[in-house]
Amino acid sequence: MSAELAEPASKIELPAGVGGGGEIPSFDVTLRVRRYNPEVSEDATWDDFKVTMYGTDRVLDALHKIKWEIDGSVSFRRSCAHGVCGSDAMRINGRNRLACKTLLKDLDTSKPITVEPIKGLPVEKDLIVDMEPFFQSFREVMPFLINRGHEPTKERLQSAEDRERFDDTTKCILCAACTSSCPVFWTDGQYFGPAAIVNAHRFIFDSRDDAGDMRLEILNDKEGVWRCRTTFNCSEACPRGIQVTKAIAEVKQAILARKI
Amino acid sequence: MDATQIQSPRAAKVGAGRVAPQYNRSGSSKGNFEMFAWLFMRLSGVVLVVLIFGHLAVNLLVGEGIHAIDFGFVAGKWADPFWQVWDLAMLWLAMLHGTNGVRTIINDYAEKDATRLWLKTVLYAATLVIVVLGTLVIFTFDPCPVANGVQLPGGFCPAP
Ligand code: HEM
Numbered sequence: 001m002s003a004e005l006a007e008p009a010s011k012i013e014l015p016a017g018v019g020g021g022g023e024i025p026s027f028d029v030t031l032r033v034r035r036y037n038p039e040v041s042e043d044a045t046w047d048d049f050k051v052t053m054y055g056t057d058r059v060l061d062a063l064h065k066i067k068w069e070i071d072g073s074v075s076f077r078r079s080c081a082h083g084v085c086g087s088d089a090m091r092i093n094g095r096n097r098l099a100c101k102t103l104l105k106d107l108d109t110s111k112p113i114t115v116e117p118i119k120g121l122p123v124e125k126d127l128i129v130d131m132e133p134f135f136q137s138f139r140e141v142m143p144f145l146i147n148r149g150h151e152p153t154k155e156r157l158q159s160a161e162d163r164e165r166f167d168d169t170t171k172c173i174l175c176a177a178c179t180s181s182c183p184v185f186w187t188d189g190q191y192f193g194p195a196a197i198v199n200a201h202r203f204i205f206d207s208r209d210d211a212g213d214m215r216l217e218i219l220n221d222k223e224g225v226w227r228c229r230t231t232f233n234c235s236e237a238c239p240r241g242i243q244v245t246k247a248i249a250e251v252k253q254a255i256l257a258r259k260i
Numbered sequence: 261m262d263a264t265q266i267q268s269p270r271a272a273k274v275g276a277g278r279v280a281p282q283y284n285r286s287g288s289s290k291g292n293f294e295m296f297a298w299l300f301m302r303l304s305g306v307v308l309v310v311l312i313f314g315h316l317a318v319n320l321l322v323g324e325g326i327h328a329i330d331f332g333f334v335a336g337k338w339a340d341p342f343w344q345v346w347d348l349a350m351l352w353l354a355m356l357h358g359t360n361g362v363r364t365i366i367n368d369y370a371e372k373d374a375t376r377l378w379l380k381t382v383l384y385a386a387t388l389v390i391v392v393l394g395t396l397v398i399f400t401f402d403p404c405p406v407a408n409g410v411q412l413p414g415g416f417c418p419a420p
Pocket residue numbers: 228229230301302304305306308309312354355357358359360361362364365
């Protein structure tokens with residue numbers, strides 16, 4: 001049995017000392033995790049956890065190790081663990097990032113690594129926030145194709161140039177890293193926030209969509225694009241590298257072009 | 261028989277609805293006020309660059325520069341309608357630009373509606389006083405002030 005399951009012999013000659021899990025350097029790292037449990041106390045506290053991790057590990061792996069081996073009550077969201085689902089945006093060393101895309105070795109491991117929930121949304125427990133206000137703004141910009149023409153019998157075709165126009169904003173995974181990095185959103189949750197604007201941009205500049213004007217009207221609200229102060233926090237926070245501030249500026253231009 | 265109690269730990273924090281009330285946008289805003297305010301900041305900014313640096317150059321650099329500034333210098337400038345219009349435009353644009361900028365800052369950083377209201381009331385009152393007073397001074401400025409029939413020192417009077 002075991003013979004059948006064994007790895008086939010490598011066809012490449014590797015020098016001794018390369019390959020195999022043993023060679024990955026390991027190091028000790030302290031994670032300083034923001035803890036909050038409203039059933040115990042209204043006050044949030046910091047908990048330090050010291051773990052031995054490997055050079056290939058990410059912050060998410062350290063959180064797993066803590067939850068699975070040290071303190072099972074540590075709570076956080078994650079699903080895909082590979083930067084696709086957008087569940088695990090958190091504030092790591094004061095910056096919004098995905099825990100599953102942040103390698104420990106890229107952080108300063110000589111000091112404790114702080115891990116906090118993203119700011120501006122109500123914390124439910126530890127690193128878990130209530131995302132409902134975020135998704136409400138997302139829904140309000142109608143993030144779906146609206147086409148007033150006859151239903152086509154085949155695929156709606158689009159030129160490569162037309163597709164390119166909104167390519168950047170198709171990449172959003174709704175992690176909320178941008179919206180919760182915005183200082184305007186921190187003090188005033190009424191602001192639609194960058195993510196809603198990014199996802200409106202995705203359809204406003206899609207040549208197949210007919211409801212661009214409606215979305216521009218929605219974002220011309222006093223809590224819409226004009227609240228953006230171009231601080232670029234959102235562009236820096238986006239784990240997909242979306243030029244968020246640029247997308248917001250393009251929506252501003254589109255509203256101006258339509259009104260004047 | 262007791263109904264089953266389902267705990268809803270979010271309820272206290274989240275309030276009546278599913279979304280905490282501070283996130284619900286209070287009514288939709290009709291009109292384009294914020295758009296024009298945004299546009300005005302940029303347009304007035306461009307004009308202010310010319311006005312302010314022109315103002316600084318003429319007052320502080322040209323001729324004897326900063327050493328020439330006195331009551332007579334200002335009186336001389338405001339005797340010319342060109343500088344009256346220049347300074348009036350600078351006053352109005354800088355005040356409206358500055359006021360709108362501070363209004364934005366209040367909106368962004370005040371956490372309570374009551375705080376917002378009070379700060380803005382103070383802001384608009386201050387703006388009104390300065391704009392009215394400034395406009396009045398530019399147009400009623402007297403280069404030759406006379407008190408009780410005697411010319412005050414420093415005046416810029418026509419030769420008798
Ligand atoms: C020299 C020419 C000037 C230019 C080009 C300029 C440009 C601008 C622009 C484009 C903004 C908008 C920033 C934003 O929406 O994020 C702004 C904001 C602001 N400006 Fe000016 N401005 C000038 C002079 C002034 C003057 C003379 C004052 C004071 C009376 C002033 C006070 C403000 C304030 C308080 C803000 C709000 C700050 C903010 O939104 O971050 N500016 N300025």
